[in-house]
Amino acid sequence: MKSLHVSLLATLMLAGCGGGSSSPKEEAPKLTKEELGDLLFHDANLSLTRSISCASCHNAEHGLADARFRDPSHGNPVGGALSLGDDGLTLGGRNAPTAGYAQLSPEFHQQSDGSYKGGQFHDGRAASLKEQAKGPFLDSAEMMMSDAQSVIERVKENDLYVSNFKTLYGESIFEDAEAAYDALAEAIAKYEKTEEFAPFDSKYDRWKAGAAAFSDEEELGYTLFFSNNNTNCATCHALNTESESPRESFTNFEYENIGTPRNYATLSAKGLSRDTTDLGLGGRADINDSAHYGKVKVPTLRNIAVTAPYMSNGVFKELRTVIAFYDHMAGQGGHALNPETAQPWDAPEVNATINHEVLQATKPLTEAKIDALVAFLKTLTDARYEHLLD
Numbered sequence: 001m002k003s004l005h006v007s008l009l010a011t012l013m014l015a016g017c018g019g020g021s022s023s024p025k026e027e028a029p030k031l032t033k034e035e036l037g038d039l040l041f042h043d044a045n046l047s048l049t050r051s052i053s054c055a056s057c058h059n060a061e062h063g064l065a066d067a068r069f070r071d072p073s074h075g076n077p078v079g080g081a082l083s084l085g086d087d088g089l090t091l092g093g094r095n096a097p098t099a100g101y102a103q104l105s106p107e108f109h110q111q112s113d114g115s116y117k118g119g120q121f122h123d124g125r126a127a128s129l130k131e132q133a134k135g136p137f138l139d140s141a142e143m144m145m146s147d148a149q150s151v152i153e154r155v156k157e158n159d160l161y162v163s164n165f166k167t168l169y170g171e172s173i174f175e176d177a178e179a180a181y182d183a184l185a186e187a188i189a190k191y192e193k194t195e196e197f198a199p200f201d202s203k204y205d206r207w208k209a210g211a212a213a214f215s216d217e218e219e220l221g222y223t224l225f226f227s228n229n230n231t232n233c234a235t236c237h238a239l240n241t242e243s244e245s246p247r248e249s250f251t252n253f254e255y256e257n258i259g260t261p262r263n264y265a266t267l268s269a270k271g272l273s274r275d276t277t278d279l280g281l282g283g284r285a286d287i288n289d290s291a292h293y294g295k296v297k298v299p300t301l302r303n304i305a306v307t308a309p310y311m312s313n314g315v316f317k318e319l320r321t322v323i324a325f326y327d328h329m330a331g332q333g334g335h336a337l338n339p340e341t342a343q344p345w346d347a348p349e350v351n352a353t354i355n356h357e358v359l360q361a362t363k364p365l366t367e368a369k370i371d372a373l374v375a376f377l378k379t380l381t382d383a384r385y386e387h388l389l390d
């Protein structure tokens with residue numbers, strides 16, 4: 001697949017503005033909104049000390065998640081469970097999810113049965129990609145800028161941005177900082193909606209298209225995953241419960257509590273007490289409903305094998321552990337111990353809203369089934385990340 005980002009950088013290099021910095025106004029190349037968004041997404045000048053960009057935590061070389069912890073010199077104290085902000089010290093609140101395939105999430109909305117669906121972030125607090133993109137610049141644990149105006153001042157340092165904002169969003173766009181901030185978020189969202197973020201070229205997609213073969217183990221994992229009378233995975237991790245969809249997102253974009261335990265390592269690193277609770281969807285000020293406490297958006301499983309650690313709090317390091325945890329939550333006595341600690345699983349962070357009905361609707365997950373499910377989940381890796389598998 002042709003990478004928008006790589007071809008854009010080549011174009012800019014030819015135009016003599018490889019660094020994206022000043023070039024004579026009259027010569028500034030004309031960008032599309034997607035290309036402008038690409039440059040903004042990768043521009044560390046838009047963070048307080050100019051140290052991080054969106055791409056630092058959503059790295060296109062690593063499944064569009066935060067892989068900085070993989071470099072021991074980066075000094076992440078919690079093994080990547082949380083991301084470090086622009087100051088290199090402050091830890092964020094939750095695990096950075098992939099930005100890949102986020103374009104498939106519908107706008108956040110309430111369904112007729114009162115449940116919620118779609119949106120961005122683990123708790124869906126940004127209705128759309130555009131709303132989401134306004135968050136990180138001003139987040140005090142991420143890019144740490146003080147307000148929209150200060151972000152726009154940074155944008156205005158760059159002639160290439162200035163001329164293209166004017167061409168794409170109107171000559172007077174910089175007269176109103178909020179309007180300019182809105183334009184910046186729109187350009188980033190347009191970039192996140194490109195094929196670069198959703199290539200659908202994993203082994204699974206190629207196999208569906210008849211262009212790749214599954215091993216027996218991968219095929220068993222696939223059958224288990226989608227078989228409603230053997231596992232429950234597809235009830236939550238498929239667009240539609242009956243059958244897989246042509247452009248399967250591996251999430252129904254609904255909100256569920258599966259009983260994930262707290263991550264005591266991150267609470268301790270942040271100096272928080274051991275009973276601190278992330279109330280997820282129900283804890284949002286605008287929802288504030290105990291019926292939704294502890295629920296988070298079902299994550300996509302695309303690129304899951306290259307985006308450890310797992311869960312919205314990063315509590316599990318290995319894919320196998322996640323699946324062993326489902327066997328434990330099935331409540332049939334299987335996998336009583338967390339294989340990462342060899343201790344009993346810690347209690348769920350929020351008990352009252354766990355979806356026991358669905359979690360118990362599975363046959364025991366034996367080691368052989370876990371191996372097969374892991375093998376299948378690895379086939380959900382986009383072609384460009386396949387070299388990262390084992």
Ligand code: HEC
Pocket residue numbers: 041052053054055056057058066083084085086092093094095096097098099102119120121122123129132133134136137141142143188
């Ligand atoms: C310091 C790390 C960091 C930076 C920088 C960062 N993000 Fe994120 N991103 C996160 C974390 C953590 C979350 C989850 C937060 C939550 O759910 O509360 C997230 C969530 C997201 C999501 C939602 C994905 C989903 O499935 O719900 C998108 C999209 C996203 N970020 C895009 C961006 C964009 C665009 C930028 C730059 C404007 C950016 N991020 C900058 C860490 C970061």
Ligand code: HEC
Pocket residue numbers: 097231232233234235236237255256257258260296297298299300301304309310311312313319322323326355358359373
């Ligand atoms: C009741 C709905 C539900 C069912 C059933 C379910 N999941 Fe999940 N899954 C979730 C939710 C919600 C999360 C995120 C939990 C969190 O962050 O605390 C998740 C997280 C995951 C993760 C980690 C994702 C990440 O980005 O960290 C994997 C892997 C996963 N599930 C695989 C499976 C498999 C395999 C099955 C079947 C054995 C399954 N799930 C069954 C709802 C479900």
